[in-house]
Amino acid sequence: MKSYRLVPGHGLAGLTVQDRDEPEPGRGQVVVRMRANSIGFRDLMVLADNYPLPITPGVVPGCEGVGEVVAIGQDVGRVKAGDRVAAAVFPRWHDGPFRRDNAAQLGTMIDGVLTEYAVLSEDGVVHIPEHLSYEEAATLPLAAVTAWNALTAGGAPRPGSTVLTLGSGAVSLFTLRFAKLAGARVIVTTSSAAKAERLRALGADEVINYRESPQWWQDVRALTDDLGAERVVDPSGPLEQSLKSVAVSGEVALVGRWLSGAEGAMPLDPAVLFGAGAVLRRVATGSRAHFTELNRAVAAHRVRPVIDRVFPFDEVPDAFRYVQPGGGFGKVVISHD
Structure with missing residues (x-):
């Protein structure tokens, strides 16, 4: 599989694509075939190493991603293979107030979702509304x-x-x-x-x-x-x-x-x-409970997000260049299809 990796503080020059073996899930984990991501101002801050949270060198960037569960590990019960899911930006923040012990964030402290396959905790994913395409659903995890x-x-x-x-x-x-x-x-x-x-x-x-x-x-x-x-x-x-x-x-x-x-x-x-x-x-974004609540509202009212532009997965650097000047209207999305 192809996976983007990041050396923080080097901007786009620190963003590379690497070939890795497709991952296997551990206990309580799922493997998600990513179908779409979205990026924005937050990601530019991460590239520049100008972000409030620490950034692990070599981390997989990106905190907004959706896809299909293709494998599950032992003791997984919240999702099953074939489910359409989104990754929670803070996978350990399930509910209640934000605390330091649930501050691990995708794409900064731990591997994110700008990759073809992502290993995620089953507790760090939510089902996405049925009426949304993957590209539309990818706009939800951070901004929404x-x-x-x-x-x-x-x-x-x-x-x-x-x-x-x-x-x-x-x-x-x-x-x-x-x-x-x-x-x-x-x-x-x-x-x-x-x-x-x-x-x-x-x-x-x-x-x-x-x-x-x-x-x-x-x-x-x-x-x-x-x-x-x-x-x-x-x-x-x-x-x-x-x-x-x-x-x-x-x-x-x-x-x-x-x-x-x-x-x-x-x-x-x-x-x-x-x-x-x-x-x-x-x-600070929101918890898995917030994500689940908004998905209910989005599904009930058939809300469709505003998308500014869609880039293919192999043009992520071009997508970052497009985001840099600002001035767009809606989310910039990365499609894996």
């Missing part, structure tokens, strides 16, 4: 789980409440879709009129162009009669503007992208945090 956690772990949005999500990246697109399913009013920020039009087509009630309105928190206040949004999902920053946009006793769900040195990583005035009168909750 993150959006679901951001929206629901602090209490799901109520019908008629206001949700603000920043930017038109994959997390925000899933946040928009899930919040609309809950009956919320959704405000989205974006950088262009073309993206604004696509966001409205997906159901956004209001779209703010942050290039035209740099102090966009004022627009949020105006659109909410100065009350603010009950839930803010912040994958991009600036965090200060998110805190100025949130309603008193609301919540800001802080997704990890700002840690990379993006605009939102600027120092924060403690007075702004105190004055917001809201909860600030960091979101």
Whole structure:
């Protein structure tokens, strides 16, 4: 089989393809013939060794992958050969709060899924919705789980409440879709009129162009009669503007992208945090339980994700080059077919 390997800190020059023997499952493990992956900003951070978690030299990169179970080890009971499954980004985080002892992440600390065959713990996979293709399902493990956690772990949005999500990246697109399913009013920020039009087509009630309105928190206040949004999902920053946009006793769900040195990583005035009168909750993707819950919602409502572009497995470096400039709309997917 062919498997990508990574030397962290060398960018694309540290990404190689190696031939390995097809793996055999151990006790409690399954072998998954990978059918599709997706990649994004997180993977660029891993390539650059600019990621909060340690990266094992020679690791198989990629944390988002789906495929078919082709072999099972002893004592496996959750899945069987032929099942369509997705890998959980944190295979040891089954439920409950995130802890250090379940922080092992695919594609950084342990081997990931940019490979033709992956050995995974049976406890680290979930079944994927039947109506989705492998390429569509590959968009779920990171961005969709993150959006679901951001929206629901602090209490799901109520019908008629206001949700603000920043930017038109994959997390925000899933946040928009899930919040609309809950009956919320959704405000989205974006950088262009073309993206604004696509966001409205997906159901956004209001779209703010942050290039035209740099102090966009004022627009949020105006659109909410100065009350603010009950839930803010912040994958991009600036965090200060998110805190100025949130309603008193609301919540800001802080997704990890700002840690990379993006605009939102600027120092924060403690007075702004105190004055917001809201909860600030960091979101580290989500657990297997979050993934299972969102799959039920995706299946029940026949949700289909937004895919920007699909690359074949042997063109993964080209896919990374495509992701680097940003500016896409939807997930970039790797197909093994």
